[in-house]
Amino acid sequence: MFDIPDSDILPLAMEHGFWTWSAQAKVSPIPVKRAKGVYFWDVNDKRYLDFNSMTMCCNIGHGDERVINAIAEQARELPYAxxxxxxxxxxxxxxxxxxxxxxxxxFLFTLGGADANENAIKLARAYTGRHKILTRYRSYHGASAGAMAATGDPRRVAWEPMLMPGVVHFLDPYRYRxxxxxxNPDISEADFSLDYLNHLEEIIRYEGPDSVAAILVESVTGTNGIIIPPxxxxxxxxxxxDRYGILLIADEVMSGFGRTGKWFAVDNWAVKPDLMTMAKGLTSAYAPLGAVGMKEEIAHFFDERVFESGLTYTAHPISLAAAIANIRVMQEDRIVEWSAAMGPVLHRMLTDLGEQHPSVGEVRNIGLFGIIELVKxxxxxxxxxxWNGSSPEMAAFRKYCLDHNLYLYTHWHTVLIIPPLIISEEQLAEGFAVLNKALEITDKVAS
Ligand SMILES: Cc1ncc(COP(=O)(O)O)c(C=O)c1O
Structure with a gap:
């Protein structure tokens, strides 16, 4: 069997790898070896508590044999079709x-979240015969050219102007800022919502409603701030x-599959999108898969028209088997219900932290989807x-966490708390004990 010693993993990967989202000379990857539950281990057997579900995607936790067996069985029976x-x-x-x-x-099956969004956009454009797509500034929808154009955050700006045309951005209902x-910071929630809806409607009118195919939103904004819609x-x-004949596309790539304490974030407000994109928690990342769910009438539109799109690995059987097993695990173990029950527990821990540390500006969470905003x-x-930058304090904060066995994602001035949904109260507390110490670093520059 082709094999290498553990000690070769890092140097060989560095020699031949090309890394995404990174300057190649600056990467410092963790040489990860195995993972189980809410933990993973590096080649030196250092154990990390995973507060980011790897890439916000291992919703059922690591190493679940039921999913692994389903993948193996599918690989034996029919690995590809x-x-x-x-x-x-x-x-x-x-x-x-x-x-x-x-x-x-x-359901149209894709390889991940970006191409799910690209396909949703194609479907919406074909179905409505319109071309514009409205998305929010604080959004991330993927890294392929179309999904990047839909993205509102600076990851889009890096590649402009060579991106898909036809996207117009609007502002997010982001109460803290x-x-x-x-x-008027004490405005009622209803009036606050109304102001942002009026802002959106004004943009629709300026752009011309007859040219707008879809509004694409993360139901709860992910990396750009866990912005929970009021x-x-x-x-x-x-x-x-509905008023303007525009389709609603909910991007549930990060917020779906139990993350917010419901199967999908839109369920928190009983909103039914026309199209919904999924990935990440769809398989809990045991295999790569995305999907676009659509209403029957959108599928019917293509009864006699060809849907001009598809990839070699569309609906890959191994990934589909992983998704089925993953959803069954979520159902059997009542993982969505667990996430809902842990929401208030996480909220209490976040609030306690905020009360103790002057560098905490605000905390927010819905289910096990949480954030700490750090301020000076x-x-x-x-x-x-x-915005779009780093600081010595944020770098030192992250380093402290990693040094003390807590893996998490920091984004500019924010700290994301997105653990596997099976996490226990004790395990959450274990991570918060590290955060509590790490915040002493940022507290030093806070007043
Ligand atoms: C909300 C959202 N949409 C889309 C994507 C893109 O998914 P993928 O990386 O699988 O293409 C992501 C990835 O982080 C995401 O968070």
């Missing part, structure tokens, strides 16, 4: 998804879509690192 063929996992997964998604009947409400907001976006000054809300 042409995208135009019907397979058992394809039949079963479509049915399963129609039972757990909000009113969606038909709301542009419209600096003089009451009435998502319902209001749905109503605007609670009054001015000056962030601990600038």
């Amino acid at each position: 042409a995208p135009g063929m019907a397979t058992k996992p394809r039949a079963m997964l479509g049915k399963l998804l129609s039972e757990i998604t909000p009113g969606l009947q038909r 709301s542009t419209f409400h600096r003089a 009451e009435g907001y998502l319902q209001g976006v749905r109503a605007l879509c 000054d609670r009054q001015t809300k000056e962030p601990m690192a600038p």
